Amino acid sequence: MSRILVVYASHYGQTRNIAEHIVERLRRQSHDVTLANADGAAKAPPPQAFDAVILGSRVEFGQHAPTILSYIREHRRALSAIPTGFYSVSMSAAASTRRDPNGYLVKTFGQLRWAPNESVAFGGGLPYTRYGWILRFVMKQLSRRDGHTTDTSRDHVFTDFAAVSTFADRIAALLGTRRGRTEPVRSTVVAH
């Protein structure tokens, strides 16, 4: 049994839903999993007490969540010593079969000068009924431009949860390996 930390940042819930799916998957494999909200009132625990850390972030306006980026900056050294995974949640990933649509992952890891062992982009959601009217209007225009659904009468989810399970399993498979600091950082992307 290993101790695994899952830290997520979500505004409309899809990144959290994915985090909860990962937690459930890993708990079924008898791991001791802690879920933390990077945007919550309580600070996410530091990586030192865990054998692996998974970070999940929404994408808004081309950016991953500042709180997730801060967590990585604050704990870069500790995160480089244990297996890590990063998942990105966006609408670009819903529409593309490319492994890193719009290059959000590569851009973020370049800015951070850090990369996880495994990274993946998952399709997110369009919860039209929960947007205020201005955001609903804006998201509908962007969706029309990008070829997503413009049916604002209901919410839409584009996450491939089988791919989420695969991602969780790939992190679990890394447990017990330690990333030496001199080891070159390798970042692989899980195909959808």
Ligand SMILES: Cc1cc2nc3c(=O)[nH]c(=O)nc-3n(C[C@H](O)[C@H](O)[C@H](O)COP(=O)(O)O)c2cc1C
């Ligand atoms: C204000 C806003 C801005 C967004 N900007 C982008 C974007 O730049 N690129 C993209 O692919 N998706 C974008 N999206 C779609 C979100 O990434 C998607 O809805 C995701 O599921 C949000 O995660 P969350 O439900 O955990 O908040 C945006 C969504 C919102 C509400």
